[in-house]
Amino acid sequence: MNAQAHSTDSPGPTTTENIDELRKEIDWLDSEILRLVKRRAEVSQTIGRVRMAAGGPRIVYNREMDVLARYRELGPEGRQLAMALLNLGRGRLGR
Numbered sequence: 001m002n003a004q005a006h007s008t009d010s011p012g013p014t015t016t017e018n019i020d021e022l023r024k025e026i027d028w029l030d031s032e033i034l035r036l037v038k039r040r041a042e043v044s045q046t047i048g049r050v051r052m053a054a055g056g057p058r059i060v061y062n063r064e065m066d067v068l069a070r071y072r073e074l075g076p077e078g079r080q081l082a083m084a085l086l087n088l089g090r091g092r093l094g095r
């Protein structure tokens with residue numbers, strides 16, 4: 001499955017008839033987002049382990065500022081989202 005197969009970004013009005021189709025797209029998007037979030041957490045935890053084993057800090061503020069800036073266009077929810085991603089990377093996954 002890919003993004004194209006799920007895109008309902010076609011011409012014409014959104015009607016109650018294609019709500020089912022749109023919900024399928026949401027279901028697919030959620031599963032992709034979850035997959036990517038889990039991978040991000042994994043990569044972030046790996047970096048953190050290696051950095052700390054080498055005597056580095058637990059938190060790298062300038063990198064965290066870059067992540068927060070990336071989601072700024074989404075407003076306060078973007079900040080919450082970025083913070084949640086950073087927290088997952090700090091090892092809360094599965095706790």
Ligand SMILES: O=C(O)C(=O)C[C@]1(C(=O)O)C=C[C@@H](O)C=C1
Pocket residue numbers: 044047048051058059060061063064067085086089090
């Ligand atoms: O870039 C790093 O050094 C990371 O550890 C990754 C990451 C992140 O999840 O983006 C996680 C913790 C750090 O404080 C900064 C960034």
